[in-house]
Amino acid sequence: MENFSRKGKMVQISNEGAIKMSVYDVLLNDSGKYFLLGNEAIVRGMIEAGVGFAATYPGTPSSEVGDVLSRIAKKAGIYFEYSTNEIVALEAVAAAAASGVRSFTFMKHVGLNVAADAFMSVSYAGTNSGLVIMSGDDPSMFSSQNEQDNRHYAEFAYMPLLEPSNPQEAKDFLVYAFKISEKYGTPVLFRTTTRVSHLRGIVEYGSKGEIKAKGHFNKNFEKFTLLPSNAYRQKGKLIERYNALKEESDSSYINRVEGKGSDIGIITSGAAYNSVKDAIIELGLEIDILKLGFTFPIPEKKISDFLNSHKRVIVVEELDPYLETKVRNVAQIYGINTSINGKMDGFSPWSYEFNPDRVMEILSKIIGIEIKKDDKYSEIKLPSRPPVLCPGCPHRATFYATKLVSKQLRLEDPIYPNDIGCYSLGYQKPYQMSDFLLCMGSSIGSASGFSQATDQPVISFIGDSTFFHAGIPGLINAVHNNHRVVLIILDNRTTAMTGHQPNPGLPFNAYREPAKEISIEEIVKGIGVKYVRIVDPYDLKETMVAIREAANSDGVSVIIAKRECALLRDERMRKEGKWIRYQINQEKCTKCMNCVKNFTCPAIYVDSDGSVKIDPVLCDGCGVCSTSLVCGFHAIERVEQ
Numbered sequence: 001m002e003n004f005s006r007k008g009k010m011v012q013i014s015n016e017g018a019i020k021m022s023v024y025d026v027l028l029n030d031s032g033k034y035f036l037l038g039n040e041a042i043v044r045g046m047i048e049a050g051v052g053f054a055a056t057y058p059g060t061p062s063s064e065v066g067d068v069l070s071r072i073a074k075k076a077g078i079y080f081e082y083s084t085n086e087i088v089a090l091e092a093v094a095a096a097a098a099s100g101v102r103s104f105t106f107m108k109h110v111g112l113n114v115a116a117d118a119f120m121s122v123s124y125a126g127t128n129s130g131l132v133i134m135s136g137d138d139p140s141m142f143s144s145q146n147e148q149d150n151r152h153y154a155e156f157a158y159m160p161l162l163e164p165s166n167p168q169e170a171k172d173f174l175v176y177a178f179k180i181s182e183k184y185g186t187p188v189l190f191r192t193t194t195r196v197s198h199l200r201g202i203v204e205y206g207s208k209g210e211i212k213a214k215g216h217f218n219k220n221f222e223k224f225t226l227l228p229s230n231a232y233r234q235k236g237k238l239i240e241r242y243n244a245l246k247e248e249s250d251s252s253y254i255n256r257v258e259g260k261g262s263d264i265g266i267i268t269s270g271a272a273y274n275s276v277k278d279a280i281i282e283l284g285l286e287i288d289i290l291k292l293g294f295t296f297p298i299p300e301k302k303i304s305d306f307l308n309s310h311k312r313v314i315v316v317e318e319l320d321p322y323l324e325t326k327v328r329n330v331a332q333i334y335g336i337n338t339s340i341n342g343k344m345d346g347f348s349p350w351s352y353e354f355n356p357d358r359v360m361e362i363l364s365k366i367i368g369i370e371i372k373k374d375d376k377y378s379e380i381k382l383p384s385r386p387p388v389l390c391p392g393c394p395h396r397a398t399f400y401a402t403k404l405v406s407k408q409l410r411l412e413d414p415i416y417p418n419d420i421g422c423y424s425l426g427y428q429k430p431y432q433m434s435d436f437l438l439c440m441g442s443s444i445g446s447a448s449g450f451s452q453a454t455d456q457p458v459i460s461f462i463g464d465s466t467f468f469h470a471g472i473p474g475l476i477n478a479v480h481n482n483h484r485v486v487l488i489i490l491d492n493r494t495t496a497m498t499g500h501q502p503n504p505g506l507p508f509n510a511y512r513e514p515a516k517e518i519s520i521e522e523i524v525k526g527i528g529v530k531y532v533r534i535v536d537p538y539d540l541k542e543t544m545v546a547i548r549e550a551a552n553s554d555g556v557s558v559i560i561a562k563r564e565c566a567l568l569r570d571e572r573m574r575k576e577g578k579w580i581r582y583q584i585n586q587e588k589c590t591k592c593m594n595c596v597k598n599f600t601c602p603a604i605y606v607d608s609d610g611s612v613k614i615d616p617v618l619c620d621g622c623g624v625c626s627t628s629l630v631c632g633f634h635a636i637e638r639v640e641q
C-alpha cells in the first residue's frame with residue numbers, strides 16, 4: 001500500500017487501485033505511513049501527544065496547522081480556537097495547561113513578538129500539564145516583514161527549544177516536546193521554518209495519545225501569580241530547571257552523530273540539515289554530522305566530544321550564528337583547539353534560507369574544493385511577478401476612491417500609513433498608499449505620530465482582522481490624545497491573506513459554528529470616535545463622500561469600508577450558480593487608458609492590436625470599473641450569462 005496526498009486529498013494505492021481519502025480523515029487514522037505536509041504532521045503529533053486545547057492567530061508559515069485543526073479538532077476531541085492575537089492565544093493555552101490539559105499554541109515568528117510578554121513570564125511560572133509553543137520562522141521573508149531568528153527567544157526565556165528538520169521529525173519531536181514539558185514542568189519552544197512546515201515527506205504514525213480537553217485548576221499562588229516576591233522565587237527554580245535540562249539535552253536521542261569518523265565535522269540543525277546532507281552527497285564528501293534537534297540548552301558534552309574528535313568543525317545554520325556562538329563558547333570553556341568555521345569568520349552568510357547550492361559554496365570555501373556550479377538546487381528563475389490585488393478586490397476600489405479624494409481636496413503631501421494584510425499591496429503603483437508599515441497595528445499608532453510631528457494630512461489603512469489583533473489600542477491612543485487622523489478599516493469579512501480564517505468580526509468560529517459577531521462600528525463608537533461611516537467600497541461615489549467628510553473633520557474619523565473578499569464573493573456566486581462579468585464595448589472605448597493605468601484591475605489588459613479588453617476568466621464581475629468614475633465613456637458593460 002502506498003499513500004500520497006494531492007490537492008488536499010490523500011490517495012491510497014493498493015492492489016485494488018487508487019482510493020481517494022481526505023487528508024483530514026487520514027490524520028485521525030490509528031496507524032500507517034502517509035505523505036504529509038510538515039504542518040499536517042504537526043497536527044498528527046498533537047493527536048499522538050494527547051493535546052486537548054489549541055489556540056492560534058493565523059500567520060504564515062504556521063497557518064495550515066489551524067486550517068487542518070479547524071476541520072478535525074472536534075472529531076479528535078481537541079478544543080481549538082482562533083484567538084484575537086498571539087498573546088491572547090498563549091495566555092489561553094497557558095491557563096489550560098495550568099488546569100491539567102495538554103495545550104499547544106502556534107504562530108509565525110513575528111507573532112511571538114506579540115506574545116513575548118506572556119512568553120517570558122510563562123517560563124517563570126512553568127506548567128502543570130504539557131505546554132508547547134510553536135514558532136514558524138520565515139528565513140528569506142517569503143511572507144514576513146523580517147527574518148528574525150526565534151531560537152534566541154528560548155535562551156532569553158530559559159525555555160527548552162526543539163528544532164525538527166522534516167515532517168517525520170515535526171510529528172515525533174512534538175510528541176517528545178510534550179514529554180519534556182511534563183517531565184520538567186516547563187513550556188517548550190518548538191521552532192520550525194518555512195521549509196520544514198511546508199515540506200512534504202513520509203510520516204510513520206505512532207499510537208494516539210489520550211486526549212483530555214477538560215481539567216481542574218488547583219490554585220497555586222506562589223507558582224502562577226507572578227507578583228515580584230513569587231517571581232523572585234520562581235527565577236531560582238527556573239535556573240534549577242535550566243541546569244537539569246542541560247543534562248537532558250546531552251542525553252537526548254534527537255541530538256545525534258552521523259558518520260564513520262572524519263577529520264572534518266559539521267554541526268547543524270533544522271532545515272539546514274537537509275541542505276547539508278544533499279551538499280555532501282553532491283560533493284562526494286564523507287563528513288561526520290552532529291545533527292542537533294534539542295538546541296537549547298545545547299548538549300555541551302556532545303559538542304565538546306564532537307569538537308575533540310575532529311580537526312575542523314563547520315557550523316551550518318540559517319540566519320544568526322546561534323549555534324556557532326555556543327559551539328565557540330564550549331571550545332573556550334573546555335579548552336579545545338579545534339578550528340571552528342561558520343558565520344563569525346565570514347564563511348557562511350547571515351541572511352536568507354539555505355539550499356544545497358549555498359551550503360556547497362560554504363563548504364567549498366572552507367575546505368578549499370572546487371565545485372561545479374550548475375545551480376541544480378537553486379530557485380528556478382521565473383519572470384518576476386509582483387503580487388497584485390485580485391480582480392474585484394474591494395481594497396482596490398477603496399484605494400482608488402482615496403486617491404481621487406486626495407487629488408480633489410489637493411491634500412498636501414498626504415501620508416498613508418498601512419498595515420499587514422492583502423491591503424499592504426496598496427504600496428504598488430498607481431496607488432502608492434503604503435508609506436509606513438512596521439508590524440500588525442502600526443498603521444494607527446504611527447498615524448498618531450505623523451499627525452503630531454508633521455502638518456501633513458494622514459489617512460491610514462487597516463484590515464478587520466488586524467484591527468481586532470492590534471489596532472484597537474492605537475485607536476484609543478489617537479482618540480485620547482486628539483490626533484487628526486483618518487482611519488479606513490478595510491473590512492473584507494475574513495482574514496484573507498493567511499487563507500480566509502475567521503476573526504471576531506464574523507458570526508462564526510473556527511469550526512464554522514455560530515459565534516458572537518463583534519461589531520467594529522460599536523467598538524469605534526465606544527472608543528469615542530465622532531465621525532464613523534460604513535461604506536460599500538464598490539460604491540465609489542459614497543466612499544468618496546465619506547473620505548471627503550472624514551478628511552475635513554477634526555480629531556479621529558473612521559470609515560469602515562465593508563465588502564467581502566473578492567475570492568469569497570466568487571465562491572459564493574459560483575455556489576449560487578451566478579456568473580457576472582464585464583466587457584468593453586470597443587465602439588465606445590476611446591483608449592483613454594484610465595481603467596488600465598489608474599484603476600489597474602488585473603482582468604483589464606491591452607491586446608496586441610492596442611484595444612483594451614477584459615479577460616472573461618479573470619473578471620470577477622464586481623462592476624467597479626464600469627462606473628463613470630473609472631470609465632467616463634460608459635464603455636464597460638455588464639454581460640448577462
Ligand code: SF4
Pocket residue numbers: 584588589590591592593594595596612630631632633634635636
Ligand atoms: S476607461 Fe473606458 S474608455 Fe478608457 S480605456 Fe478603459 S474602457 Fe476604454
Ligand code: SF4
Pocket residue numbers: 391392581582601602603604614618619620621622623624625626
Ligand atoms: S468588473 Fe471590472 S473591475 Fe471588476 S473584476 Fe471585472 S474587470 Fe475587474
